[in-house]
Amino acid sequence: MTETDSNAYxxxxxxxxxxxxxxxxRTRAAGLSTAVVESELVGxxxxxxxxxxxKALLRPVIARADARKVPGLSQAVQGPLDTAAVLAHxxxxxxxxQDDGQVDWLDGIGADLYRGQGRISAPRTVTVTGPDGAAHTLTARHAVAVATGSRALLPDLPGLDAVRPWxxxxxxxxxxxPGRLIVVGGGVVATEMATAWQALGSQVTLLVRGKGLLNRMEPFAGxxxxEALTEAGADVRTGTSVKSVTRENGTVVAITDTGDRIEADEILFATGRAPRTDDIGLDTVGLEPGSWLPVDDSLRVEGFDWLYGVGDVNHRALLTHQGKYQARIAGAAIAARAAGDSLTEAGPWGAHxxxxxxHAVPQVVFADPEAAAVGLSxxxxxxxxxxxxxxxxxFTSxxxxxxxxxxxxGRARMIVDLxxxxxxxxTFVGPGVGELIHSATVAVAGQVPIGxxxxxxxxxxxxxxVWLRLLEAYRG
Structure with missing residues (x-):
């Protein structure tokens, strides 16, 4: 029998x-002892x-596309990308x-790392089963924070596992x-990966169930x-669903709802995300395994005074920058509660x-052209x-x-509350607009008056x- 050691944090x-x-x-900066559990790579x-x-794949794609539109430079960048060099980069x-650098960073802030599968085994208690089978029981005096992220959600198609989809x-x-790549989906991952691999030498067929791309943004973004993907050589088919997929002699064969047969070397499904909460012991505290975690604005799971759900697991905004924002909030809230401080004095714009x-979630889609948006459509x-x-x-103006x-x-739109x-x-769409979005985020988050x-x-x-042109158009 493997002996279990116990440690309190x-x-x-x-x-x-x-x-x-x-x-x-954040919790270490507040003087709290902290353990971190990871089943894969730190980072x-x-x-x-x-x-x-x-973004490492996309950066040379976008840089070349921009350079081809600059007189005096365009002729110098007409050849294909060096795919091997891009992949090496x-x-x-x-x-x-390899996660050595990330492990060193955790060690540098004084957090203890436990490698293995962590499961909530009781209130304020996590049991970690390590790669060698050794078990560790970690108890938390103040908080257990679930930050296990999300995973790709594959559709329920018969025999899909045997196809070995991307x-x-x-x-x-x-x-x-791959010589030929089918991309299924019309969101950010599908759009970015279609952009990258088409430019890196694949013939991409993009199958979109809806009417167009990027349906969570303004319609003109998608x-x-x-238009740009089509001009680059991709075959974009909207209003199309995949009914079956097989792999025949190494070739992927996809049959669509219209009866079309599409062959490729690989098929990528970018059809959504699911929370990585199915094997972390949620059932031991009365929560549904594999479910999203409902949280309040301090990121504390509803109904608990010790459990937090931070990042993708709460389904608020599946974006790294937004998850890190939430992590700063959660860290401040945990530290304040541990010290017995009030979380309400600073109101909705406080640190907690x-x-x-x-109302102010920003996002950039690194396609060609870039699409960036913050707030409401x-x-x-x-x-x-x-x-x-x-x-x-x-943007012609x-x-x-x-x-x-x-x-x-390119095109810009602002939504003015009258x-x-x-x-x-x-929303901005056009080359380089990802660098514009923070100014818009400040305006939306800060509720800056038009005046x-x-x-x-x-x-x-x-x-x-473009900001001046938008304001001029509003004022008339």
Whole structure:
């Protein structure tokens, strides 16, 4: 029988991705003893299979696309990308799937790392089964924070396992570009991976069940990205579902709902995410295994005074930057409660409330062109009951855009609340607009009045002059 050792901490964190790391860092900074449990690599999905590798793949794709629109430079970048060099750069950015540096960082902040599968075995108690079978029981005086993230959700298609489909993990870690790639989905992962692999040498067929791409953004965002993908050579089919998939002599064969037969070397399903909460012992405290965790604005799970759900697991915003924001909130809340301090004095904009989750979540889609948005779309604002006006501007009216690239194509929209004269949402689509979105995030999160924005003068000639054009269009 394996002997179980027991250790007591102030805080136990399940998951050592970027969210769990920040919870640990914040609680350690407050003087609390903290243990972190990780079943895979310290650094999590973002470091090895999501943000870092995907953007390493996409950066040369976007840089070449931009350079091809600059006179005097365009002729120098007409050849194909060096796919092997791009993949090698990707490998460097993932530390070759080794987590030594991340482990050193955890050690540097004074958090104890336990490798293995962690399961809640009783209130305030986590049992860790290590790779060698050794067991550790960790008790938490103040909090257990679940930061185990999410995983790719595959559709219920007969025989899919035998096809060995790609998920986001395989798409970002592949060692070579497949000759032909089917991408199923129309969201961020599907769009970004279609963009990357089409440019890296694959013939991409993108199958989208809905009417278009990026359906959580303003409609024009998906339309412009779809146009660019088609121009790049991808076959984009909307209103199309996959009914069956098989692998015949190494070739993937997908049959659509219209009866089309599509052959490829690989197939990527980017059709949603599910919480990684199915094997962490939720049932021992009365919660449903595999469920999303409902939380309040301090990230404490509803009905508990010791359990927190931070990042993807609470389904508020499946974005690394938003999860890290929540981690800062959760860390501050845990520390304040441990010290017996009040969490209500600072109100909704205090350090203990994830207020931005409700109305100021930013996101960038690193396609060609980039799409970036924060806050509510026009449809969402109207559905929420706000009396709003959408103000649209084409980037052709912005001098800086014309200098950025010949034939710059893009569009901007701001959603103005007509009663409060503040912004409810902003969307940009165009080359380089990812660098514009933080200014919009400040305006939306800070509820900056339109009258004040008029005095925030954009530098000339930059792409950010689009702000002036938006304000001019609103004022008439």
């Amino acid at each position: 102030d805080v136990v964190v399940l998951g050592a991705g970027p969210v769990g790391e920040i919870v640990a860092e 999590g999905e973002c470091s090895y299979w999501a943000c870092m590798p995907s 990707r490998d460097d950015k993932t530390s070759h799937w 998920t986001s993990r395989e798409a970002t870690s592949a060692k070579a570009a 339309e412009l990205v779809q 409330a994830a207020t931005a989750d409700h 026009l449809a969402e604002a109207e559905q929420a009951g706000h009396r709003v006006r959408a103000v649209d501007v084409e 912005v001098a800086g855009a014309g200098l950025y690239a010949d034939g710059y194509r 009663e409060d004269e503040i912004l409810r949402g902003v 004040r924005l008029w005095h925030a003068v954009p530098s000339y000639p930059t792409v950010s002059e």
